[in-house]
Amino acid sequence: MNQSPFRVFVILFVAIAGILLAAPNFLPRSVQEALPGWLPQPGLVLGLDLQGGSHLLLEVNREGIVTQRLSDVRRDARNVLATQNGIGNIITTDAARNSISIELTDPAQKAQAETAIRGLQNTLSDFMFAGAGVDELSFGETADGRLTITLTPEGINQRMSSLVAQSMEVIRSRIDELGTTEPTIQRQGDTRVMVQVPGFGDSERLKNIISQTARLTFHMVYPGLTADQAEAQGLPVGTMILPSQDGGRELLYEDVSIGGESLIDAQPAYDQQRGIPVVSFRFDTRGAITFGELTSRNVGQRFAIVLDDTVITAPVIQQPITGGSGQISGSFTTATANDLAVLLRAGALPASLDVIEERTVDASLGADSIQAGFTAGVIAAVLVLTFMVVAYGLWGVFANVSLVLNIVLIFAALSTLGATLTLPGIAGIVLTIGMAVDANVLIYERMREEQASGKSPLQAINAGFQRAWGTIIDSHLTQLVAAVVLYFMGSGPIQGFAVTLGLGILTSLFTSYTVTSFQVNLWYKRTRPKTLKIQKFRFIPDGTKIPFMKISRYVIALSIIMSLVSIGAAFTKGFNLGIDFVGGTAIEIQHVGGPADVGQVRELLSDLDLGEIQVQGFGTPQDVLVRVQAQEGGQSADQVAVQQVQEALAEASYEVRRVEAVSGTVSGELALTGTIAVIIAMLCILVYIWFRFEWQFALAAVTTTSHDIIMTIGLFSLTGMEFNLSSIAAVLTLVGISLNETVVVSDRIRENLRKHRKMPLPELIDLSINQTIVRTSLTQFTLLLALLPLVFFGGEALRSFTIAMTFGSLVGMYSSVIINGPILINFGLKQKSDEEEKAESDKKKKQIDGASV
Structure with a gap:
């Protein structure tokens, strides 16, 4: 309880800095622009699901x-x-x-x-x-004496890697030409580029702008021979046949007479004589000379302007063109001429890029998501803050001050890092609200126990903070492991959830202990109470002696049956897999002017010949979700399918609000990555608990957590809820929540093993569970107060995620309270004699001394 001046300074500095860094996010844009330059700019960035925009994952072909x-x-x-x-x-x-x-x-x-x-x-x-x-x-050389030249695998990989870096620069130039703000362009692995453009809702145009190679070349047309004649009698040496934009074919010389790299400008224009849109271009000095010589030598001959292996136009050279400029005409509209000019100015991509993942969110849907997330967050915060005051009175106010500061620090950290806040990120913050209370509840319940054992108020306060700290560290770090794995194994919104959850865990460690102890210290010095009246309300009275171990065999039998049902459902019924795992396209549409007619939508799409199409209600009565299977022609065919669906529904007054398209390649990778993420999280936590406790505790914790995962996965199978990337995030998060409960109970069992050496192990486990059941019930209730608003008000996009979280948290409490104890006994946990305890202590001391030497 001694507050050094340095500690007080740190608390005040962090609190003031957090408020200053977080506050700009809640001010109007005009006020933000007038703020000092040392404040983070642009501050917190809203994800595509909150402000609308387009997300593309491109892969080098x-x-x-x-x-x-x-x-x-x-x-x-x-x-x-x-x-x-x-x-x-x-x-x-x-x-x-x-x-x-x-x-x-x-x-x-x-x-x-x-x-x-x-x-x-x-x-x-x-x-x-x-x-x-x-x-x-x-x-090399073949057996019949022919010489061979082969591209090496290492050379192909290295060229692809370097082409990705070049492609990113071209993509950035093209997007800058569009005038959009704050695009995100990131490299993913050796062959992929992720592009996010907030506020740009025309995904079709964005795809065309970004993924089109735009390799412009000029070739002379082979004279005196048509493409069909050349194909029939054999291509002349050094020639090739390319399709033309008007549907025909041209026989061209392979050699590039001049390339698009010599262009220095390209602008959309209008040919007054023919009345058509064109693109005017201008060469640099060297290109102008080359172009002039080319046209001078070939007056009367045809030359072709080729864009991405398609002949745009092939006019006859009427006279030498020495000015270094010209124009490209074709079947352009004003918009396509403008886009081609953008492409030519930004330069050609060094390689073809395939769109393997596409996510587009309409701005109106983003606004709805913000409203849903804000509503759920406010309701959750009000419920949790109110309950803490009801349950703990003044001590609840202390916890609430720490909780509010915790949320402020999360926003401050996100702003400083320039992180992106997504809808799952809001869920992470709301979840943090519920979980942050747990540390204060642990401290307060420990204080009550210490005071009940006969200690003075000051001693009880000191002991409460000191003895609860180890448990708080263990419970928070197990959750942090899940957040770290989510961040490195997840993508997009899942990473946003992991960032907010991880930051919330770290800030909770600071606020729940340091800030709360600071408030308690000030209160104690002013009031000097003779007794601590900490708790006003509780679900379970003190001194309960529920015989958990006696009923455990029946409960375990029930759990085994439910687990077998879950596993059986997974193998027989399977899962309603989202496009993240099976590939295909999900299109969220909204009917304008009234409730949607699912039957009508299904009928409108039945004649499109796109394979399996699922149509179901989604969210409000006006919303419908359409899922189209992955098309055989790959991602380009998927894009055509989306266009067909949009055209078919437009006549019936349906607007597209969100599009998600995932290729089969990406979906397979996501399924594998999700499975690996769960396994890695379990292994990391197993190692940590093994290090902090004993091997029996580690195996018991992993066993109970596996039980919770099986039960939650069974929920997805039995209910038919969509299982997607967010579901993996829910599973990993409930791993942390479940282990949080298990660690708290295990910590008390370990403490009682040292305190009650003669007590039979089943009785000791019962005692430990009964001592922590008050804290477990209160923490679980606050967690539900945070999660239930997300279920009811967080929007359809988060519903399956939050339902799984809610169910998993309840199952986690059930397993850590009733199942964990018997498993510990079955794994051979036993009480140690004084001699064994002393020998183990001496052994650890020698190890520490040896390490120090």
Whole structure:
């Protein structure tokens, strides 16, 4: 209870800093802009689910890169052999082996040819290791004497990695051209880029802007021969056939006469003579010279403007174009001409990017989510704060002050970090409200016990804080493990939930102990009470002697039956898996002007031939959720399916509010990642409890937690609630909650093992549970007060998540109170004699002394 000046300074400094850093988030934008520059800007960022916008996960197309590189190597090999060295050759491509083979017309030139093609070797640098590099090509020879050039796997991987970095810069330039603010562009692994653009609701346009390669090249058209004629009699050497925008085909020279990298500007324009939108472009000095020479040499010949391997236009060169500028005409609208100009100004992507995950939220749905989250948070806070005052009176006020400061510090930390607040993040804050109370309840109940044992008020206060601290640390760290695993194994909103939950756990450790003790200290010095009147209300009276161990066999039998039912349902009935795990597209729509007709929606979509389509009510009577299975044509086919659904429903006055599309590749990875996350969390917690307690406690804790997970997963199977990424987050969070309860009971059992050495173990476990049941009931009730508003007012997007959390928390209390004790006995927990305790203590002391030396 001694408050040093430094400790008081730290508390006041943290409180004032937290208020200053959090306050700007609740002020109007005009006021925020006038605030000092040292305050975090832009402060707390709202996620897409709260303000609307688009989320895309893009992956570099490996097949496209290999195909392009093989084409380049083939062209370079032909050039170095035939053009530079006069060596006749026939080159064929083996796409399956990522190689080309070269058959020489004169085998006597083999040695010269080998020397020439080895000059094509390209060493790709590895940016992680300075000076290191990998060879992109390997050279060999077939049994029949043909030379081979093969792309090495290491070279392909290194090229893909470097192309991702280049692609991010191009994507950033393109989005900046659109004028949007605060886009998030992050690399994910070696082959993927995540793009989030808040407030940009036109996901189709965003996909076209971002994922289109926009590789602009100029090729001369092969004269005197059509594409069909060339295909029939064999392509001339050095030519290729490309489709044209008008549906035809053109025979072009492979060599790029001039590339889009020479462009310095591109703008949408309007051709007054023809009355059509066009795109005007301008070359740099070098490009202008090259373009002038090209057009001067080929007057009367056709040249093609090619965009992403499609001929946009192929006009005849009427006269030399020496000004370094020109225009591209085609079947453009004003919007598409503007988008093409944006693409050309930002530059071409170095590789094709496939959209493998797409999530779009309408701004109106984001506003609804904010309202739902705010409503649930306010109701939860009011209920918890009111209950603490009812249950503990003045001591409840102390806890409430700490709780309010805890929430302020969470917002301050999120603002300082520039973190993104998502709807699951709001759920994490609301959950923290309920969980933060637990530490104060532990302290207060310990004070009551110490006072009942005959200690003075001051001694009881000191002992309450000191003896509860170890339990608080254990319970909070087990929850922190789940939050850390969620952050590193999750993505998007799940990471947002993990960040807020983790920050809430850390700030709770500070406020519930330090801030509460500071308030109690001030109160005690002023009042000097003779007794502590801490609790005003309780669910279970003092001195209860419920025989938990006697009824445990029946309860365990019931749990085994329920667990078998859950496992059986999982294997026989299965789960209502969300698109996160099976792939496909989920489209949330809303009917304008009245309740939606699910039957009508189902009928409108039945003729689209999109495979399995599920239609169900969702949230309000106006809302409907449509789920379309993953299409055979991949992500591009999924996008076409979404467009078909939108067009079919638009006539019936349905508006699209949210779109989520996940490819089969991503869904498989998410399922595997979710399973690994649960296993890693369990292992980390097992190690921690083993270190802090004994191996019996660790195995018992993992066993009871596994029981809770099985029961909760059974809930998803039996009720048919959608099982998605949020469900994995719910499972991992209830792992922390369940272990929190188990650790508190186990800590009391361990304490009583030292205090009551002669007491039979079943009686000792009963005593420990009865001593902690008051705290368990109060904590569980406050947790329910925080969770139930999320269930009823948090919105449909969080409903299955919060129902699972609520059910899991109840099951966790049940298992830690009734099941944990018998499991400890079955795992061989026993009381130690004084001699064994002394020997173990001496052994630990020697280990500590040895480590110190």
